[in-house]
Every structure is written in structure tokens, then in C-alpha cells.
Amino acid sequence: DADVTQTPRNRITKTGKRIMLECSQTKGHDRMYWYRQDPGLGLRLIYYSFDVKDINKGEISDGYSVSRQAQAKFSLSLESAIPNQTALYFCATSAPTGSGEPQHFGDGTRLSIL
Amino acid sequence: KQEVTQIPAALSVPEGENLVLNCSFTDSAIYNLQWFRQDPGKGLTSLLLIQSSQREQTSGRLNASLDKSSGRSTLYIAASQPGDSATYLCPRATSGSRLTFGEGTQLTVNP
Numbered sequence: 001d002a003d004v005t006q007t008p009r010n011r012i013t014k015t016g017k018r019i020m021l022e023c024s025q026t027k028g029h030d031r032m033y034w035y036r037q038d039p040g041l042g043l044r045l046i047y048y049s050f051d052v053k054d055i056n057k058g059e060i061s062d063g064y065s066v067s068r069q070a071q072a073k074f075s076l077s078l079e080s081a082i083p084n085q086t087a088l089y090f091c092a093t094s095a096p097t098g099s100g101e102p103q104h105f106g107d108g109t110r111l112s113i114l
Numbered sequence: 115k116q117e118v119t120q121i122p123a124a125l126s127v128p129e130g131e132n133l134v135l136n137c138s139f140t141d142s143a144i145y146n147l148q149w150f151r152q153d154p155g156k157g158l159t160s161l162l163l164i165q166s167s168q169r170e171q172t173s174g175r176l177n178a179s180l181d182k183s184s185g186r187s188t189l190y191i192a193a194s195q196p197g198d199s200a201t202y203l204c205p206r207a208t209s210g211s212r213l214t215f216g217e218g219t220q221l222t223v224n225p
Contacts, residue, residue, distance in 0.1 A: 004157075031211055042118075042215040043205070050210065058212070090157060094211040097145045102160035103213060110155070 003027050006091050006106035013081055014114050021076045021109050023091030031094045032074040033103070034058075034066060036087040043090065049074055081113045117141060118206055118216035126222040131194050135219045137187040137204035144206045147187050149178050151200040152218070158203065162189070194223045 004025045013019055023032065030051045035043040035058075045058030047066040055066055063085060065077045078085055089109045095101040121136045137147070146165045150158040162171045162178040164187070170179040175192040187204055201220045205213035 033212070035213075035215075040217060042203070042217045043213070044215070045212055048210065048212060056210075092158075092213075097207065097209065097211045098165070100163065100165060102148050102150075102163045103158075103207075103211065104160070105150075105158040107157040108155075 002107065003104050004091055004093055004106040006089075006109050008109060009107065010110045010112075012112045012114065015082055017081050017113075019078045019081050019111070021089055021091075021111070023074045023076070023106060025072050025074075025091075025093045025104070027093050027095075027104055028071075029093040029095055029104075030071060031096070032068070033092040033094070034064075034074070034076045035090045035092065036060070036085075037090065037108075038087050046076065046089075083113050086111060086113045117214045118204065120202075120204060120216040120219045122219060123217065124220040124222075126224065127194055128224050129194060129196060131223075132190070132192050133194055133221075135189040135191070135202050135204075135221070137189070137216065139185045139187075139206045139214075141206075141208075142182045142185050144182065144208065145211070146207045147178075147180050148205055148207065148213070149176075149187075149189050150203045150205070152203060153200050161202075191221075194221075196223045196225050198223050 033048040034046040094103040149161040164180040177190040201218040205215040
């Protein structure tokens with residue numbers, strides 16, 4: 001089984017719909033992240049969480065919200081989807097800085113908003 | 115503001131060549147620098163991680179170096195193979211293990 005699992009893998013929906021992307025991990029890491037990837041822009045950080053009670057905005061949080069339901073689960077919501085939120089979304093986990101361990105990424109969710 | 119720049123943006127080489135991918139970053143206050151590969155439509159696979167106190171890391175045919183003073187990292191791939199074809203990313207980690215990415219180098223190794 002994958003260390004970081006994202007569901008769904010693909011989603012097509014319409015403008016204005018509410019969407020939730022889910023992420024679960026078996027790494028036992030406290031830190032979890034949501035990134036989006038757009039052609040020509042690389043990956044950008046949306047939100048991150050250092051533990052269950054901690055939520056922080058990243059570079060591009062507008063239009064998104066997150067919930068950290070448990071150490072192993074971190075979900076990303078689009079309250080009212082718009083076409084420019086069409087992108088590839090990645091969830092990642094990490095151990096504390098200095099641990100020498102790389103971040104672990106899920107396989108991504110490809111989201112298309114029509 | 116592009117904090118991480120990767121050069122070249124794309125590279126096509128014949129199989130067997132040794133090659134170097136370059137990464138530069140504007141802020142030398144990094145905690146570590148990681149090299150990942152990404153296959154089309156896939157997630158990111160970690161290749162090497164260099165802590166800020168280290169200068170290089172090696173794994174098989176891959177060697178990555180880090181020069182914090184000049185804000186540069188290089189990934190050296192020896193004896194390239196078609197299976198090395200992918201996009202290579204070199205995000206730098208700031209506090210909290212947050213990664214800042216450039217656009218990557220798209221590598222094609224031709225048989």
C-alpha cells in the first residue's frame with residue numbers, strides 16, 4: 001500500500017460545486033501539506049499542518065479550506081469551485097526539519113472544473 | 115518572484131551520456147535541498163536529500179551537490195538511460211519543511 005494515498009485520483013466537476021479532496025498517510029508523520037501544480041508554474045503550497053490542532057495558510061490559500069481530522073488524515077476543500085482551480089493537486093507528509101527524511105508525496109488528484 | 119530556478123528547462127540527450135542539471139535559489143537560508151523526479155501524470159519520487167550542513171549526496175548513478183554560499187545545487191547523472199526520462203525538481207526546504215519549487219528540468223534520454 002502507498003504511504004500517502006489521495007482520493008479521488010481524477011475528478012471532473014462544474015463551476016460552483018463544492019469539492020473535497022482527501023489524503024491519508026501511514027508514515028506516522030505529524031506534518032502534512034497540500035500543493036497544486038500548474039503547467040509553467042511548478043508546485044505551490046496551499047495549506048499545511050504540523051499537527052491535528054494546527055492549520056497554516058500557504059502561498060495560495062484563497063478559495064481553499066482544509067481540515068485535519070486526525071494525524072493521518074488531511075482534506076482539502078474547494079467551497080465553490082472555479083475553472084482556474086483546474087490543476088493537479090498533491091498531498092505530502094514529512095518528518096521534522098533536520099530529520100534527514102525527504103517529503104513523501106501522494107500520486108496526485110487531477111481536478112478539472114468546467 | 116522565482117525563488118528556485120532550474121536550468122535548462124528541457125534537455126534531450128542520447129543514451130549513455132553523463133549530464134548535469136542545475137538548480138539555483140535566491141535565499142541561502144535553507145534547511146535542506148531535495149531532488150525529486152516526476153514521471154508524467156505521477157507523483158514525486160525522492161532521489162536525494164542534502165541537509166544544509168552537507169555538501170553532497172550520492173545514490174547509484176546520481177550525485178547531488180549543494181553550495182549554499184552561491185545558492186546552487188547540481189544533480190549529476192552518470193551513464194544516462196531511457197528510464198531516466200522524467201521531470202526533475204529541486205525544491206528547497208524552509209522552516210517547517212515547506213518546499214519551494216521551481217519549474218523543473220524535463221529530461222529525455224533517447225535510446
